[in-house]
Every structure is written in structure tokens, then in C-alpha cells.
Amino acid sequence: MSLLEIAGLSVQFEGRDGTVPVLDNIDLEINSGDRVALIGESGCGKTVFGMSVMRLLPSNARVTGSARYAGRDLLLADEREMQQVRGKKIAMISQNSASVLNPVLTIGDQIAESLTIHTSCRGKDLHREVIALLTSLGIERPEENMQKYPHQFSGGMRERILIAMALACNPDLIIADEPTSGLDALVKAQILELLRTVMQDRTLLLITHDLGTASALASHTAVMYAGEIVEYGPTQELFTYPLHPYTQGLIAASPSAGFHPIPGVSPAPGQVPPGCWFCPRCTCATDRCSTGHPSLKKTGTNRQVRCLRYD
Amino acid sequence: MTRNAFLWISVAILAVYFTVALLAPFIAPYGATEITGSPFQPPDSGHLFGTNDVGQDIFSQLVYGSRVTLIFGFCSALLSVSISTCAGIVLGYYGGNLDEVVCRILDILMPIPIFPLLIVLTTFFNPGIVQVSILMGVLGSIHGIRLIRAPALSLAETPFIEGARSIGATDLRIMSRHILPNLMPVVTAKFVSSSQHYLVMGVGLSFIGLWDTMTVDWGSMIQNAYSSGALSLGLWWWILPPGIAVVGISLALALAGYSLEESFNPRLEVNRI
Amino acid sequence: MIDGHYLLRRIGYSGAAFVICVTLTFFILHLMPGDYITNYLLSISNYLPQEAVDQFYQQYGLDRPLWEQYVIYVCNILQGHWGYSYQYGLPVFPMIMQKLTWSLVILLPAVLLGIAIGIVLGAWSGWKSGGKKDLALFNFMIVFRAIPEFWWAIMAVWVFAFSLQWFPLGGFTSISVLSSGLNPWDVLYHAILPICLLTSFIVAGNYYVMRNSMIAVIGEDYITTARAKGLDERAVLWRHALKNALLPMVTMTTFQVAGIIMGSVFIETVFSWPGIGLLTTDALRMRDLPILEGIFLLDALMTIGAMLAADILASHLDPRIRMGDQ
Numbered sequence: 001m002s003l004l005e006i007a008g009l010s011v012q013f014e015g016r017d018g019t020v021p022v023l024d025n026i027d028l029e030i031n032s033g034d035r036v037a038l039i040g041e042s043g044c045g046k047t048v049f050g051m052s053v054m055r056l057l058p059s060n061a062r063v064t065g066s067a068r069y070a071g072r073d074l075l076l077a078d079e080r081e082m083q084q085v086r087g088k089k090i091a092m093i094s095q096n097s098a099s100v101l102n103p104v105l106t107i108g109d110q111i112a113e114s115l116t117i118h119t120s121c122r123g124k125d126l127h128r129e130v131i132a133l134l135t136s137l138g139i140e141r142p143e144e145n146m147q148k149y150p151h152q153f154s155g156g157m158r159e160r161i162l163i164a165m166a167l168a169c170n171p172d173l174i175i176a177d178e179p180t181s182g183l184d185a186l187v188k189a190q191i192l193e194l195l196r197t198v199m200q201d202r203t204l205l206l207i208t209h210d211l212g213t214a215s216a217l218a219s220h221t222a223v224m225y226a227g228e229i230v231e232y233g234p235t236q237e238l239f240t241y242p243l244h245p246y247t248q249g250l251i252a253a254s255p256s257a258g259f260h261p262i263p264g265v266s267p268a269p270g271q272v273p274p275g276c277w278f279c280p281r282c283t284c285a286t287d288r289c290s291t292g293h294p295s296l297k298k299t300g301t302n303r304q305v306r307c308l309r310y311d
Numbered sequence: 312m313t314r315n316a317f318l319w320i321s322v323a324i325l326a327v328y329f330t331v332a333l334l335a336p337f338i339a340p341y342g343a344t345e346i347t348g349s350p351f352q353p354p355d356s357g358h359l360f361g362t363n364d365v366g367q368d369i370f371s372q373l374v375y376g377s378r379v380t381l382i383f384g385f386c387s388a389l390l391s392v393s394i395s396t397c398a399g400i401v402l403g404y405y406g407g408n409l410d411e412v413v414c415r416i417l418d419i420l421m422p423i424p425i426f427p428l429l430i431v432l433t434t435f436f437n438p439g440i441v442q443v444s445i446l447m448g449v450l451g452s453i454h455g456i457r458l459i460r461a462p463a464l465s466l467a468e469t470p471f472i473e474g475a476r477s478i479g480a481t482d483l484r485i486m487s488r489h490i491l492p493n494l495m496p497v498v499t500a501k502f503v504s505s506s507q508h509y510l511v512m513g514v515g516l517s518f519i520g521l522w523d524t525m526t527v528d529w530g531s532m533i534q535n536a537y538s539s540g541a542l543s544l545g546l547w548w549w550i551l552p553p554g555i556a557v558v559g560i561s562l563a564l565a566l567a568g569y570s571l572e573e574s575f576n577p578r579l580e581v582n583r584i
Numbered sequence: 585m586i587d588g589h590y591l592l593r594r595i596g597y598s599g600a601a602f603v604i605c606v607t608l609t610f611f612i613l614h615l616m617p618g619d620y621i622t623n624y625l626l627s628i629s630n631y632l633p634q635e636a637v638d639q640f641y642q643q644y645g646l647d648r649p650l651w652e653q654y655v656i657y658v659c660n661i662l663q664g665h666w667g668y669s670y671q672y673g674l675p676v677f678p679m680i681m682q683k684l685t686w687s688l689v690i691l692l693p694a695v696l697l698g699i700a701i702g703i704v705l706g707a708w709s710g711w712k713s714g715g716k717k718d719l720a721l722f723n724f725m726i727v728f729r730a731i732p733e734f735w736w737a738i739m740a741v742w743v744f745a746f747s748l749q750w751f752p753l754g755g756f757t758s759i760s761v762l763s764s765g766l767n768p769w770d771v772l773y774h775a776i777l778p779i780c781l782l783t784s785f786i787v788a789g790n791y792y793v794m795r796n797s798m799i800a801v802i803g804e805d806y807i808t809t810a811r812a813k814g815l816d817e818r819a820v821l822w823r824h825a826l827k828n829a830l831l832p833m834v835t836m837t838t839f840q841v842a843g844i845i846m847g848s849v850f851i852e853t854v855f856s857w858p859g860i861g862l863l864t865t866d867a868l869r870m871r872d873l874p875i876l877e878g879i880f881l882l883d884a885l886m887t888i889g890a891m892l893a894a895d896i897l898a899s900h901l902d903p904r905i906r907m908g909d910q
């Protein structure tokens with residue numbers, strides 16, 4: 001059953017010199033129990049995508065399309081309605097753990113806050129609940145640690161705290177934005193393991209530029225390039241037989257495959273070339289690639305790809 | 312109206328003030344302290360803004376007074392910003408022990424109140440306007456050093472400065488050709504806001520009697536008029552012109568400073584992600 | 585809980601700042617042509633009784649080496665012997681203290697009101713930044729601050745005291761009630777206009793800092809996190825934004841307030857309010873150096889003390905400074 005169905009989602013930012021398109025016509029369906037990874041280079045629009053679903057984009061963002069959650073289009077919901085969704089139905093683990101926690105509140109307070117807003121849990125129960133959450137996320141001495149402030153924790157611990165905050169109200173969907181970036185290898189492995197356990201029977205939208213994280217956690221993977229989805233499929237298959245040249249490039253660029261970076265840089269928002277957006281960097285490009293913009297096409301039973309080679 | 316329009320309007324206003332100060336002898340019909348009419352004459356064709364209690368021409372006093380006021384405001388601001396900029400760049404560029412020690416010293420000096428210190432020093436030395444401006448500039452620079460040091464520090468760490476160093480540019484050259492131009496927006500904005508601040512302060516100091524009684528400037532004109540009861544006697548032409556002159560230039564500088572700051576340092580009025 | 589090291593260092597800095605101030609005043613007095621005592625005695629009468637001179641030399645150790653004089657001077661300062669006014673022949677310290685009391689009558693309410701109103705307006709404006717009302721208020725404050733304080737005061741006297749006659753023209757009490765002693769209501773009546781003006785200057789100063797601070801805070805990631813939890817705007821403001829935005833205010837406000845002690849010079853001069861400010865103007869006109877030095881020392885003491893208190897308070901409020909980085 002589809003839990004979140006995103007159709008034709010586009011985002012533009014209004015700036016001093018006109019509007020810049022950042023996301024273009026995104027279609028993505030997340031079923032209950034799916035763990036979908038959204039991968040792509042930095043700056044391609046992954047965070048903006050997550051934020052647009054949460055309706056947390058700044059006021060200069062223009063969002064069109066639809067994001068149906070439980071039959072309701074979130075993009076049409078009013079602020080009050082969204083407040084009931086955020087944290088309770090859809091929770092977020094924001095990127096950059098160093099700055100997303102409030103420096104002047106104890107982490108106990110910050111975890112308890114979600115519970116206070118969305119549940120009737122108070123007093124001793126609340127305290128117990130927070131302790132239980134911290135314990136389940138492998139934070140030792142929870143009684144003592146919940147009195148501490150964010151800066152007193154390491155990056156890995158802060159990530160655990162963020163996960164605890166997201167899990168607090170037992171939401172239907174969790175959007176995790178770069179949960180493993182900026183961590184050293186050992187800690188990253190621990191967090192991955194932890195995420196694998198706690199996300200076992202949950203629905204997850206995992207946003208990452210790290211293919212390892214995606215392949216370790218996700219059941220499905222969507223590849224984003226310059227604000228559009230270029231390939232989608234079950235993670236296992238997609239990583240074994242990547243169809244799109246960009247996906248192939250990403251895999252070849254990952255450290256485990258020998259680190260062969262894709263030449264060139266992705267286009268700045270609003271400055272995409274005509275034809276296929278990946279064309280200037282594509283090793284398989286042909287003449288028609290620079291004129292016709294490919295659409296996202298189904299291939300096989302459950303794969304989608306945006307490339308003229310598969311037309 | 313755009314910020315740019317504000318900037319140009321204030322530049323135009325400032326140009327008028329400067330012209331008046333420069334060409335004072337050609338603009339003013341009389342000398343600043345010359346007695347040219349009977350006391351308390353209301354404005355007429357001979358005395359554009361009337362006369363004061365001893366029959367001096369207020370318009371001429373206003374024109375000559377602009378010199379003292381502008382010299383104090385702009386000289387002290389220029390000096391203070393120059394010192395802050397040099398010190399800030401050197402500290403930010405070299406860093407290390409020197410930076411550490413100077414920052415400690417600045418920490419110590421920071422709470423020492425400049426305004427009464429300036430009053431004490433001027434009472435002691437009894438100096439002229441230029442000397443007081445220098446004093447003010449030196450004392451005031453203490454507060455500006457950090458403002459320049461912080462961006463200089465981050466600039467010194469950028470790859471492009473590393474690059475300049477690797478091709479053998481001397482320290483002096485890097486500081487003057489690479490770091491300084493990049494700091495110009497901050498420095499300019501600081502200069503404009505300091506000028507406004509010091510100019511108003513200069514008029515204020517003069518209002519409470521810092522200069523000797525022979526010095527004619529807007530502050531002493533206002534003080535003279537106010538304490539002689541210009542308000543209660545209804546002699547508006549005596550007190551309003553110097554006051555409006557100060558307000559005008561101060562507003563122009565404030566607007567310029569504000570539009571500079573906004574254009575160099577555009578603060579998106581939205582949340583970022 | 586405060587990091588002891590940090591506290592000690594701040595106290596050390598404050599001590600050093602004060603020593604620098606005292607040293608400055610010592611050398612300025614010392615460098616005066618002629619010696620201080622002779623200058624002083626000559627300023628009150630042109631006859632110099634030798635016993636008096638001797639007694640003063642004794643007391644101030646003027647015949648001793650320079651460093652001993654310095655030590656004596658510092659001891660005298662610490663004990664409240666701040667020298668004698670040229671103009672009145674009276675000891676400076678009690679005189680300044682008496683004037684300070686009068687200044688506090690208008691400063692205290694103005695500071696309290698000004699900080700409160702400034703912070704509320706600034707927080708509101710920053711929270712709504714970019715909106716029409718915010719911009720209107722912001723532009724108004726720019727214009728307000730660009731006009732010199734003494735000019736506002738003169739205009740206020742003209743409009744409210746002279747034209748409308750709502751308030752007295754100046755002074756601290758009416759002549760008519762002076763015979764029956766000071767009447768608090770009468771003093772208040774005289775104080776209202778100066779207090780209002782001082783308050784609005786403090787409001788304008790704090791408004792800026794608070795608005796900037798708030799704008800910086802609402803761009804922070806943790807504010808988005810708070811929204812992502814499902815908090816409503818009011819809770820985001822009160823629980824997450826306000827405390828963070830107030831932190832830098834502690835130091836900035838102190839700085840502002842330390843400055844207003846001298847800002848009151850203009851108000852007191854325009855309103856002939858018998859406080860430190862008017863004393864400054866008087867002493868400046870008369871070139872009464874000991875009083876001016878005393879005022880400088882007093883202001884230095886107050887500023888240094890206030891900054892120290894602000895540092896301690898800020899470090900107490902901000903867990904990042906309080907705990908040190910671990």
C-alpha cells in the first residue's frame with residue numbers, strides 16, 4: 001500500500017535575480033515498509049526534496065505538484081494540519097548533527113519535546129519514555145546523559161540522539177538526511193548497524209550521497225541528478241546492473257570501486273543544458289542526446305530509467 | 312526605492328556639505344565671528360538666517376562651522392578605520408602569538424570608556440581640533456580591530472591566499488593586494504558608520520563645551536542658542552539651522568552606511584536549509 | 585559550575601583594565617604643570633599657607649619618588665580619596681557619589697524600561713523580519729538613531745515643555761516647593777521627560793542588537809528541527825529562538841548601558857538635571873580636571889564591573905561556555 005505518493009513535484013526558489021528551478025517533476029512512491037534511498041551528488045536537491053515533503057522550505061520556495069500522504073495532499077495542507085503530521089506521522093533526521101540540535105536545551109528536553117506535543121505522556125512517564133528511547137539507541141547512562149547539552153556529545157552520539165528524537169512518537173515515515181556523513185569509518189559502521197536494526201520494520205526515506213549507506217539500508221533506490229530522478233529500482237538490482245550512465249559513474253566513483261570520479265561538474269540550478277541534462281558528462285552520449293530530453297521510462301518489471309539509450 | 316537610490320541620494324547630500332565646507336569663504340557673506348548687524352535680527356535678505364545675541368550672521372557661522380564638524384567627524388573616522396584595518400589585517404594574516412597577545416590586550420582595553428577619557432585628555436592637553444580628532448581616532452580604533460580581524464583571518468586561510476604565497480608573493484604584497492581589496496566592503500561600511508558616529512559625537516562634545524569659546528561649530532552654536540534661551544524667546548532661526556544641519560548630514564551618513572551594509576552583506580530574509 | 589579558569593581570567597582582565605585607568609589618571613595629574621596640590625590650593629585662594637602645603641605634601645607623599653607616589657595614589661583611590669575639585673574645593677568622591685544618586689533617578693528606570701522594550705521590539709521585528717511592519721519599524725529606528733541625542737532632547741523641551749507646557753523646562757524640582765523640602769512627586773514630574781528620552785535611546789540601541797540576533801537565530805538549523813518536530817510557531821519562538829537570541833544580548837546590552845551613562849550627559853545638560861552628566865559639562869567648561877578624572881574613573885569602574893558581571897552571567901546562561909568544550 002502506498003504511504004507517500006509524490007507526483008510531479010517541482011521546487012523553484014525565488015532569488016534576487018529571478019527564480020531558479022531546483023527540483024523538476026519528481027515522481028516517487030513510497031509504500032509502507034519500503035526503505036527508499038535517494039542518492040545523488042551534493043547539491044542535486046536531495047535535502048530540498050525532503051524538506052518540501054515536510055513543508056519546511058523557506059518562504060522563497062515555490063512548490064508545485066502533489067505529495068499524497070494517507071490520501072491527503074500535504075502540499076495543500078494548512079500549517080496547523082502540517083504540525084500534526086510533522087514529528088508524529090513523518091519525522092525527520094536532519095543532516096548536519098552539529099547544528100540541528102538546540103545548543104541551550106538539554107538533549108533530554110529536546111527528545112521529550114516531541115512526546116509532549118504529540119502524546120499525553122507527562123511527568124514520570126515522559127521521563128521513563130525518554131530513558132527507554134536513549135537506551136534503545138545504545139546511549140549509555142541515559143539518566144546522566146539526558147541532562148547534557150548537545151556540544152558535550154560526539155558526532156556519532158548526536159546522530160543517535162537525532163534518531164531517538166525521530167523515533168519518539170513512532171512515526172509512519174522517517175526521512176533521514178545524510179545520517180552517516182561526517183562520521184569516521186568505525187562510528188559510521190556503528191550507526192549503520194543501529195539504523196538497520198531500528199528501521200527493520202519501518203518506512204524510511206534515506207537521503208544520502210554515500211552509496212554504501214544506501215546499499216546497506218535501502219530496499220529501493222532512486223538516483224537524482226540535477227533535480228530530477230534519472231533511475232529507480234530495487235537497490236540490489238540497481239547496484240548490480242546500473243542502467244543509467246550516471247548511476248554507473250556514481251558506482252565507479254565510489255571508493256570501493258577504485259574511485260574513478262565522473263568528469264565535469266553537475267550543472268548549477270537553472271543552468272541545465274538542452275537535451276539530456278547529463279549529456280556533457282556522459283561517456284555514452286550520442287548526437288540526439290544533446291537535443292531530446294529523455295523521460296523516465298519503465299524498463300523490465302520494476303526498473304525506471306531516464307536515458308535515450310533505453311528508448 | 313532601491314538601496315542603491317538611497318546610497319546615491321546620501322552621496323549627493325554629502326557632496327553638498329563638503330562643497331560648503333571647502334568653499335566656505337566664498338559662500339559665507341561674513342566672517343564667523345564678525346559682528347555684522349544688530350542682535351536677534353530675524354532672517355532677511357542681508358542675513359539669510361538672521362543674527363544671534365551679539366549680532367553675528369548665523370548663516371556665515373553655519374557655513375564656517377561645517378569645517379570643524381566635518382574635520383572632526385571624517386578625520387577621526389579615517390584614522391580610526393585605518394588603524395583598525397592595518398592592525399586587523401596584520402593580526403588576521405600572521406595569527407599566532409602576536410594575534411593571541413594583542414587580542415588579550417584588546418580584551419582588557421575594551422571596557423575602558425572612551426568618551427570620558429577623551430574629555431579628560433582634551434582637558435589636560437587643551438589641544439586643537441585636529442589633535443582631538445587624532446586622539447579620538449586612536450582611542451576609537453580599539454573597537455574596530457576585531458571587526459576587521461575576523462574576516463582577514465578567514466581570508467588568510469583560503470586557498471587563493473595559499474596560492475599567492477606559493478608563487479612567492481611577499482607578505483606585504485599579499486596583505487595589500489589580496490586581503491585588503493577583499494575587505495574593502497567591510498572597511499567602507501565601517502568608515503561610513505564611524506564617520507556618522509564621530510561626527511555626531513564631535514557636535515555633542517562641542518555642545519557640552521569641549522572646544523574653547525572662540526571655536527564656532529554647530530555644537531557650540533546650538534549650545535549658545537539653547538543656553539541663552541533661544542527657545543523661550545522664540546528665536547527659532549538661531550537654534551534650528553545648526554540643528555537641522557547636523558541632523559541632515561547624520562541622516563545622510565546613516566542611510567549610506569545602511570545601504571552599504573545591506574548591499575555588501577545581503578541577508579536573505581528567509582530561513583536557509 | 586562555571587569554569588574556574590575562565591572566571592579567574594575575566595577577573596584578571598577587569599583588574600588590569602582598572603589598573604590601566606588609574607595609571608592614566610595618575611600620570612595625567614602628575615604631568616600637570618606645577619604640582620597638583622599647589623594648583624588646587626591656588627585655585628581656591630591665591631594665598632598659600634605653608635602648613636597646608638606641607639600637610640598635603642605629607643598626605644600625598646609628593647616629596648617621595650615617583651613609584652611611591654603612585655602607590656599612595658592607588659591606595660587613596662581605593663579608599664575613596666579621589667582628590668579635590670579645583671572649582672568647588674570639595675573632595676571629588678563624595679561629590680560624584682551625590683551626583684550619581686541623582687543620575688540614577690533617571691538612569692535606573694530608563695535602563696530597565698529601555699532594555700525590556702528594546703528586547704521585545706527587537707525580538708518581534710527579527711521574528712517577522714522582511715515583513716512590512718518589521719521594515720517600517722526598522723527604518724524608523726535608523727532615522728531615530730541618526731538624530732543626535734541632544735537634538736531630540738532640545739526638540740522635546742521645545743514641544744512638550746515650552747509649547748505644550750506639559751512638563752517643566754528643566755531642573756529637578758520647582759522653586760515653590762523647595763522651601764518645604766523635596767517632594768518626590770515633584771521630582772518625578774521633572775524626571776518624566778528625561779526618563780522617556782533616555783528610555784527611547786536605550787530602546788533603539790537594544791532593538792538593533794536583538795533584531796540582528798533574532799534574525800541570525802531563525803536561520804539556524806535547530807529552528808528547522810524544532811518545526812520538524814511539529815511545534816507551532818509560538819513554541820518555536822518561545823522555547824527555541826528566544827533564549828538563543830538573548831544570549832548575545834547579555835554582553836551587548838551591558839555595553840549599550842555602559843555607554844548610556846555618558847549619553848545621559850546630553851540629557852542632563854539640556855534638562856539641567858543635577859547628575860553626573862551635568863557635573864561633567866560644568867567641570868569641562870571650568871577645566872576642572874580632578875572632577876573629570878573622577879568621573880572617568882567612576883565610569884570605568886561601572887563599565888568594567890558591568891562587563892565582568894555580563895561575562896559571568898553569559899557564561900552561566902550559555903552551556904557551551906559554562907561547561908567548556910569537552
Ligand SMILES: Nc1ncnc2c1ncn2[C@@H]1O[C@H](COP(=O)(O)OP(=O)(O)O)[C@@H](O)[C@H]1O
Pocket residue numbers: 013015022040041042043044045046047048049058060269582583584
Ligand atoms: N533557500 C534556498 N534558496 C535558493 N536556493 C536554494 C535554497 N536552498 C537550497 N537551494 C539550492 O538548491 C540546490 C539543492 O540543495 P540541497 O537540496 O541542499 O542539495 P543536497 O542534494 O546536497 O541536499 C542547491 O543548489 C542549493 O543552492
Ligand code: SF4
Pocket residue numbers: 244245246276277278279280282283284285286289294306307308309
Ligand atoms: S540520454 Fe544520452 S547523454 Fe543522457 S544519459 Fe543517456 S546516453 Fe547519456
Ligand SMILES: [Mg+2]
Pocket residue numbers: 043046047048095177178
Ligand atoms: Mg543535503
